[in-house]
Amino acid sequence: MIETRAPGKLYIAGEYAVVEPGHPAVLVAVDRCITVRLTAGSQMGKVHSTRYGHGPVTWVRDADGQIVTDRSPYDYVTATISVMEKLRAERGLAPRYFDLHIDSELDDEDGRKFGLGSSAAVTVAVVAALDEFYRMGLSLTERFRIGLLATVEVAPRASGGDVAASTFGGFVHYTSPDRQELRRLAASASVEQVLGSAVWQDCRISQLGPLAGLRLLVGWTGSPASTERLVERVQHQAAGSPGRAGGNQSGPDADYQAFLAGARTGVEELVAAWSREPAVVLRVIGSFRTLLQGLGRLRGTQIETGQLGALCDLAERCGAAAKPSGAGGGDCGIALMPDGRDPGTLLARWRQAGILPLGLNPYPAQQETREASR
Template sequence: MTSTSAPITVRSPGKLFIAGEYAVVTPGEPAVLVAVDRHLTVRLTESRGAGSVHSPEFGRTPLVWGRGADGLTIDREHHPYEYVLSAITLAERLRGETGRPARFFDLRIDSGLDDVSGRKFGLGSSAAVTVATLRAIDEFYGFGLDRIDVFRLALLATISIAPNASGGDLAASAFGGWIGYRSPDRALLRSELDAGASVTELLASAGWEPLAIERLRPPMDLRFLVGWTGEPASTERLVDAVRGGSGAMDYPAFLLNSRACVTDLWDALGRGDDTATLESIRRARRLLQGLGRTAGVSIETPLLSELCDTAEAFGAAGKSSGAGGGDCGIVLAPATADVAGLVRAWEDRDIRHLTIGVSPAEGGHP
């Protein structure tokens, strides 16, 4: 597998949810996310005879892929790299549809989304690796995909593995900055994909409604902070648990309230109203607390509660980020907040302050 062209290196950022969790899995319901300034890097090198995927996170032995009469052949003896392989598979379909000759390549994946010991912070590594892989292959084959095409291809690859994924993390990774997001009908897209629709047709299909991706203005004078509880969380498990417990709650009312809250947050950011932004963060926290109580699911764990309550005590607003159940909480702190005191209080409670910012800070492309 000898290199025949210059390597291609692509970085994609991780993400954190600001508001709209759980509701966003319902098509059309809004959420706000940020891309963060920690990245996952994919390095693509052309090869011959077969391709490989290698990440130090998953051992020294790469996964090897080739082509057979029925498409991609994969040596699954080692780590499956599901999202990467799904992205390669879809890119191969697009390559065939556009008449480009088949080539092989090796992928080297290095993640800066976790700590040095490999513990995950919940920054969306599967989304970042899917987006970065597709951007690298796009450059390799010269597809000429724009950001929305990369997002759409990444979502098609993702729902082949996780049908209920909202795609918000993919939007943040593909576009960067502060993102307003509404998910499309992924069940419809998955059915079209499974029915054999061409990738080219799907990228241009009208079936993406009610998808919306909008770059939002960052808060005017609010500092963005991230705390990590050290407790791992499984988004898929928590979302399934909430759905399983939804018979005890008025879920349509939750969706209605979430929509109102996130829409207000979207508007507050648009007009630079930091006071209204902070109030929307507090409302979003209360909504998730109520959802967890009625569904019998620990969305806001005791440590996440301490993280958020401490932020309030020091003059800021905080909430869990993403599915909750551990991982990270986000805080927006006005200039009057005692941030140094807040961070010290977190440390006293074994909550780690992560030195994470928004990528890029001004809200444009990463």
């Protein structure tokens, strides 16, 4: 049996802006995980998960070697299997069937998502399991790229920040590639060609050190939100405002361009102050709360719900800086509290307000064992 684990994630700063190619964000991988256990199979493959109900999803290969499942819609697990099977065929490795058993720590007892990036975590864990099963020897960078290839087949707007955090662990400074171009290339090129193409040239992933002088606290509002639906509402590229780094700032959606510019500046300030200036980090986190509030008003979308607002307000009264994490609309908020302050008061006040402290810690950073082959 092969067993792999991949952590969930939280956004520290840069959410929404990072969906635009070339825009950065900071994320943290957290110590709740998806676990995938792989066993060799025969005649067909099976995927066992509580998300599929009572029975497993089964899959076979058709005459052309394509993956055919007994259910729809196409999901992250089957998309990941398909990409890895294409790469396996390109490398001349013999096809084999296998069963996957998937367990999650990223939901509550009723199966409600905490908003910790379970889709990315399961994608990364499946890539790692099949890498080991077929003995491909992929680098972390190659695993990330394969994970993003699979992800954009299911969610074309996904930035890939969650895939990067789940792959590399720790605190991650991430800049997104052009996923539309990635999908166009993937439709006509081999997986090997995509892995080594120039489409990744604007994608940057670097690991930040520990967050000095500050403690990360996480609260869950109990209201799961759909990231894809919220991003679709917010992301709007008006004529003359392509939403790219260096794009036209004078188009009809100049307010959105101002949001992107503010987010870029904020991430740059955050990274520069990360390990040296806790006071600057706190100020920047507070500014991101304001940025997200403004974006919500601009798009007529409630990013900071009443519960998230209460989470942030209570944290600020206790001397911390706080903001929604990720798409908002529910799910999680984060607070950064200076060392030396007792977090117990804030955690108690969160509980009184119906906000569940999650007790998360950063997942250890992972190191490349070799350079990407391409």
